[in-house]
Amino acid sequence: MSTEKKKKSGESWQMHIVKREMLSRPRAWGIRLAAIAIALVLCALLIYSITKLNPVKVYVSMFKGAFRGSLRTWNTIRDTMVLLCISLGLAPAFKMKFWNIGAEGQVLVGGIATAACMIYLGNQLPLPLLLVVMFVASCLAGAVWGLIPALFKAKWNTNETLFTLMMNYIAIQLTAYFVALWENPYGSNSVGLINPDTHGGWFPPLFGMDYLLNVILVLALTVGMYFYLRNSKQGYEIAVVGDSENTARYVGMNVKRIILRTMIISGAICGLAGCIAVAGTSHTISTEIGGGRGFTAIIVAWMSKFNAFGMIAYSFLLVFLEKGAMQIASDFGLNNETSEIMKGIILFVVLGSEFFLNYKISFRKISAKEEKNA
Amino acid sequence: MGQTSSAIELRNVTKTFGSVVANKNICLDIRYGEVLALLGENGSGKTTLMNMLSGIYYPDGGQIYYRGEPVDIRSPKDAHALRIGMIHQHFKLVDLFTAAENIRLGMPGSAGKNVAAQIKEICDRYGFEIDPDQKVYNMNVSQKQTLEIVKVLCHGADVLILDEPTAVLTLQETQKLFRVIKAMKEDGKAIVIITHKLNEVLEVSDRVSILRRGEYIGTVETKDATELSLTEMMVGQKVDLNIDRPLVEKKKPLLEIRDLTIRDDEGNVAIDGVNFYIRGGEMLGVAGIAGCGQKELCEAIAGLRPIESGMMVHGDEDISRMSPKEISARGISMSFIPEDRLGMGLAPSLSITDNVLLKSYKESERHSPFVDRKRGREEANVIIDELGVITPSTETPVRRLSGGNVQKVLLGREIKTNPNVIVTAYPVRGLDINSSYLIYKILNEQKMSGVGILFIGEDLDVMMALCDKIMVLFHGKVMGIVNAATATKEQLGLMMTGSLDLTQIKDTESKKTGIAQDSNIKEETV
Numbered sequence: 001m002s003t004e005k006k007k008k009s010g011e012s013w014q015m016h017i018v019k020r021e022m023l024s025r026p027r028a029w030g031i032r033l034a035a036i037a038i039a040l041v042l043c044a045l046l047i048y049s050i051t052k053l054n055p056v057k058v059y060v061s062m063f064k065g066a067f068r069g070s071l072r073t074w075n076t077i078r079d080t081m082v083l084l085c086i087s088l089g090l091a092p093a094f095k096m097k098f099w100n101i102g103a104e105g106q107v108l109v110g111g112i113a114t115a116a117c118m119i120y121l122g123n124q125l126p127l128p129l130l131l132v133v134m135f136v137a138s139c140l141a142g143a144v145w146g147l148i149p150a151l152f153k154a155k156w157n158t159n160e161t162l163f164t165l166m167m168n169y170i171a172i173q174l175t176a177y178f179v180a181l182w183e184n185p186y187g188s189n190s191v192g193l194i195n196p197d198t199h200g201g202w203f204p205p206l207f208g209m210d211y212l213l214n215v216i217l218v219l220a221l222t223v224g225m226y227f228y229l230r231n232s233k234q235g236y237e238i239a240v241v242g243d244s245e246n247t248a249r250y251v252g253m254n255v256k257r258i259i260l261r262t263m264i265i266s267g268a269i270c271g272l273a274g275c276i277a278v279a280g281t282s283h284t285i286s287t288e289i290g291g292g293r294g295f296t297a298i299i300v301a302w303m304s305k306f307n308a309f310g311m312i313a314y315s316f317l318l319v320f321l322e323k324g325a326m327q328i329a330s331d332f333g334l335n336n337e338t339s340e341i342m343k344g345i346i347l348f349v350v351l352g353s354e355f356f357l358n359y360k361i362s363f364r365k366i367s368a369k370e371e372k373n374a
Numbered sequence: 375m376g377q378t379s380s381a382i383e384l385r386n387v388t389k390t391f392g393s394v395v396a397n398k399n400i401c402l403d404i405r406y407g408e409v410l411a412l413l414g415e416n417g418s419g420k421t422t423l424m425n426m427l428s429g430i431y432y433p434d435g436g437q438i439y440y441r442g443e444p445v446d447i448r449s450p451k452d453a454h455a456l457r458i459g460m461i462h463q464h465f466k467l468v469d470l471f472t473a474a475e476n477i478r479l480g481m482p483g484s485a486g487k488n489v490a491a492q493i494k495e496i497c498d499r500y501g502f503e504i505d506p507d508q509k510v511y512n513m514n515v516s517q518k519q520t521l522e523i524v525k526v527l528c529h530g531a532d533v534l535i536l537d538e539p540t541a542v543l544t545l546q547e548t549q550k551l552f553r554v555i556k557a558m559k560e561d562g563k564a565i566v567i568i569t570h571k572l573n574e575v576l577e578v579s580d581r582v583s584i585l586r587r588g589e590y591i592g593t594v595e596t597k598d599a600t601e602l603s604l605t606e607m608m609v610g611q612k613v614d615l616n617i618d619r620p621l622v623e624k625k626k627p628l629l630e631i632r633d634l635t636i637r638d639d640e641g642n643v644a645i646d647g648v649n650f651y652i653r654g655g656e657m658l659g660v661a662g663i664a665g666c667g668q669k670e671l672c673e674a675i676a677g678l679r680p681i682e683s684g685m686m687v688h689g690d691e692d693i694s695r696m697s698p699k700e701i702s703a704r705g706i707s708m709s710f711i712p713e714d715r716l717g718m719g720l721a722p723s724l725s726i727t728d729n730v731l732l733k734s735y736k737e738s739e740r741h742s743p744f745v746d747r748k749r750g751r752e753e754a755n756v757i758i759d760e761l762g763v764i765t766p767s768t769e770t771p772v773r774r775l776s777g778g779n780v781q782k783v784l785l786g787r788e789i790k791t792n793p794n795v796i797v798t799a800y801p802v803r804g805l806d807i808n809s810s811y812l813i814y815k816i817l818n819e820q821k822m823s824g825v826g827i828l829f830i831g832e833d834l835d836v837m838m839a840l841c842d843k844i845m846v847l848f849h850g851k852v853m854g855i856v857n858a859a860t861a862t863k864e865q866l867g868l869m870m871t872g873s874l875d876l877t878q879i880k881d882t883e884s885k886k887t888g889i890a891q892d893s894n895i896k897e898e899t900v
Contacts (some may be wrong), residue, residue, distance in 0.1 A: 018391070019391070231744045231745060231747075232743050232744055232745065233735060233736065233742075233743060233744065233745050234743070235745075236728065236731075236735060236745045239721070239724060239728070240721045240724065240728075240732065243721040243722060243723045243724055244716075244717060244718070244720070244721050244722065246717055246718040247717075247718055247719055247720060247721050247732070248721075249678060249718075250676070250678060250710070250712070250718050250719055251732045251733055252698050
């Protein structure tokens with residue numbers, strides 16, 4: 001037995017990376033599911049080797065973190081919606097190959113605009129009208145924030161990646177300024193709940209569910225974005241500009257106008273996400289309302305390949321991981337890094353599976369004879 | 375007197391990429407003191423094969439022998455040790471370095487010391503002309519190529535592989551290259567020249583090995599071969615190599631270009647006071663070495679580049695300063711078929727349907743916010759049927775199609791817009807023979823239906839057979855416009871390098887090159 005297994009001298013294997021033909025849809029999803037399974041096994045090994053905890057228990061705890069009781073379930077749904085909304089905003093920009101990594105800032109300015117409406121108009125306007133004003137204001141704020149880098153890009157061909165990134169820091173400082181301005185109570189260094197008694201500007205509960213309006217808004221947007229990118233003339237233009245700017249110019253598209261228009265849309269949706277985060281979720285404003293989701297949404301948009309419905313699944317996966325990680329940290333006294341490592345492993349494997357959708361690895365033997373010639 | 379012993383032998387060499395077989399059981403015999411031509415259409419696996427010799431790819435099967443000994447070439451270093459040197463189609467030079475510095479790169483420390491002396495010795499021996507202190511960015515294509523050859527010689531190569539070396543050269547430069555190739559051959563070097571141009575094979579090689587779709591077809595002595603026999607081996611069937619030039623009754627000038635000046639991206643004058651005209655039913659060829667302003671001329675006519683001064687008159691209206699909308703409102707339709715088809719003209723990741731819709735998506739149901747893909751699919755199907763595009767479906771991304779099919783999609787879409795003028799730049803670049811002839815046929819059909827065609831070409835033989843007139847550009851200036859049927863290659867070659875300026879000889883007060891006698895431009899408007 002052992003002699004058979006032993007490698008013959010001079011025999012070796014060569015690894016090959018080979019491009020795949022188009023994969024059928026079920027097989028592609030099979031690979032993705034396998035990736036999640038592999039990730040769970042890897043995490044289980046890691047958990048056991050470091051903490052000697054039962055991995056199954058840890059996973060149960062993760063699941064409970066996201067879904068135990070209706071409060072947690074709703075929180076998971078609520079956070080998924082904010083992340084999904086930002087991803088929807090990023091999708092048209094990325095599809096156009098405009099690297100908008102300024103969603104965080106666009107969310108913040110949308111949040112500022114919403115908070116301003118709530119503070120100054122919250123107890124004056126009837127709620128439906130106020131909601132409309134808030135939507136418009138947050139969209140406008142986000143649109144302006146997205147439009148500025150686009151204008152510079154169109155006019156002077158500045159690099160939008162750096163520009164949108166820097167705009168985030170301006171938005172953070174601006175938020176800090178308004179937090180100081182609206183500080184309540186004095187000396188708390190925070191705004192506190194806005195209109196805690198009157199609930200002026202808060203998203204109203206629908207059918208007794210606090211966050212149903214968030215869900216309806218974002219899902220409507222999801223359907224809209226799906227058809228906008230897939231079937232509309234504007235979505236078609238975005239695809240052409242993203243694929244080849246020269247070709248777009250060649251057929252007479254006004255590329256600059258398309259870039260500006262798309263960034264207005266992108267910024268506006270991110271601004272609306274800020275509105276949902278402030279008026280529909282936290283009911284206050286701080287520099288933390290983005291919470292890094294503006295960056296996480298980039299992963300969501302890319303993993304789903306800009307398919308709006310795919311984004312639902314990926315937003316949900318990421319929020320689930322986040323909630324679950326927090327839960328195991330408190331249940332088992334693990335520090336935050338452990339759960340971050342798990343999140344990292346799962347994302348790494350899931351993203352890595354995209355490689356195997358396009359390539360396969362094959363091995364071949366090099367015979368002893370060939371080897372000798374070397 | 376060179377030795378004719380075997381340098382390198384390939385036995386049943388095979389290479390696959392995924393499910394694509396790039397090379398299948400190829401056998402070659404490369405000998406010292408001999409020029410071997412490797413002939414095959416685009417995509418027949420010539421470059422892949424040579425990349426295996428230079429250590430860039432590793433074969434999946436078969437064996438390579440060096441001077442009769444089996445060898446294993448795993449990296450460019452191994453190839454270097456076997457004195458194999460490759461001159462790639464895309465030069466591998468550092469632009470900011472001088473010739474000598476480029477040659478010194480990749481030489482072990484001490485060996486590079488007296489590189490200037492080495493360069494001089496090699497130049498003297500084979501008749502190269504090269505200035506060791508010239509920076510690469512100041513060199514023209516031919517000089518860069520010379521440098522590449524001198525570089526591999528300095529590195530000690532005695533097997534030289536040249537990948538499509540004449541693709542970028544003018545006729546005169548090609549002649550010069552062939553002279554040094556012959557000198558190297560006399561000196562006992564083994565030379566492989568990869569090409570798909572038959573006349574060059576017949577001129578410079580001793581033997582020809584032919585590949586077709588990755589398979590080895592055979593090797594023949596050049597002296598026993600003819601253009602026709604080689605084509606048959608290359609294509610696998612009898613091919614009629616004659617290009618038709620249908621004669622169309624002369625019509626009034628359709629597009630007249632008067633004193634046109636255009637600047638390139640850097641702001642230099644690319645087209646300098648050019649006059650010419652195209653009649654309906656006429657094909658005007660434009661010849662010139664790379665960078666003589668053809669690109670800018672095409673883009674200006676297509677409305678993609680602003681013009682500095684001059685007129686572009688269609689019928690009796692100057693359209694040079696009109697917006698594309700105003701131009702099309704006058705019923706004028708110009709089609710530009712650019713050379714880089716996937717970079718400009720088509721969106722490579724989008725489907726055939728979406729690419730067919732590019733020009734018309736806005737017009738259909740003007741007020742609908744949605745793209746009419748149903749109509750796009752119908753049009754795509756018409757183009758696929760009429761031009762014989764080979765594709766799995768209308769929803770296949772165009773980048774997955776072969777070069778010829780890509781061109782058919784683009785040409786099909788443009789013809790569907792019923793153009794008055796077609797501007798086409800290198801329309802058969804990268805296409806196989808059958809596709810090329812189909813493209814010529816389509817252009818001729820358009821010409822016969824009264825369309826004026828501006829044909830930017832590179833193969834003088836083709837242009838002399840296909841076009842009615844040929845205009846030669848040199849550094850943005852017209853060197854002359856000649857009748858294609860009576861022009862000679864030597865004359866065109868001299869004009870392309872600026873040595874012959876017919877406008878100086880022929881132009882008089884009453885008759886100027888490029889100005890029609892029955893011009894639509896009334897003198898008072900000039």
